Amino acid sequence: MQISFETADQPDVRALIAELDAYLYSLFPAENVYALDVSSLTQPNVLFAVARANDGAALGCAAIVVTPAYGEVKRMYVRPAARGQGAARRLLETLELRARAEGCTALMLETGPTMPEALALYERLGYKYRGPFGDYPDDPLSVFMAKALA
Structure with a gap:
C-alpha cells in the first residue's frame, strides 16, 4: 500500500x-x-492524501484543511474491503506529518457518535474529546476531537 498526496x-x-x-x-x-465537495478539496490550503493498493487501486482518502489557527481533518474514508490493514492510520499519520511541516500546531475534527471504529482510531492516535470549534453547532450527532502537533 502506498500513501501519496494527490x-x-x-x-x-x-x-x-x-x-x-x-x-x-x-x-x-x-x-x-458537514462534507466538503471535490472543488473545495482542490483548494491550495487543503492537503489531500490517497491510499492505493500495489496495483494502483484507490483504497481510501483523507484531507486536512489548513487554517491560520489549526488544521481540520476532513473526508477520512477507507473502503470496507481495505479496512483493518492500517490504511486509515497511515493516511492520518502522513497528513499529520505534512501539516506539522507546514506549521500547523493543532488538528481538529468532527465525526459522528455512531462511528465507533473512527472514534477508536482517533483515540489511538492521540486525539482528545473537546467541544465544538469553528462554525459547528453543539449537536448530539457530532463528536469533536483535537490533537496538538507541537
Whole structure:
C-alpha cells in the first residue's frame, strides 16, 4: 500500500468520495453532514492524501484543511474491503506529518457518535474529546476531537 498526496479531482477518488457520502447520508440527516465537495478539496490550503493498493487501486482518502489557527481533518474514508490493514492510520499519520511541516500546531475534527471504529482510531492516535470549534453547532450527532502537533 502506498500513501501519496494527490488531487481529489480524479475519477477513482471521486468514487471514494461518493461512497463516503452515501455512507454518511445513510447514518445522518443531511443537515448533520458537514462534507466538503471535490472543488473545495482542490483548494491550495487543503492537503489531500490517497491510499492505493500495489496495483494502483484507490483504497481510501483523507484531507486536512489548513487554517491560520489549526488544521481540520476532513473526508477520512477507507473502503470496507481495505479496512483493518492500517490504511486509515497511515493516511492520518502522513497528513499529520505534512501539516506539522507546514506549521500547523493543532488538528481538529468532527465525526459522528455512531462511528465507533473512527472514534477508536482517533483515540489511538492521540486525539482528545473537546467541544465544538469553528462554525459547528453543539449537536448530539457530532463528536469533536483535537490533537496538538507541537
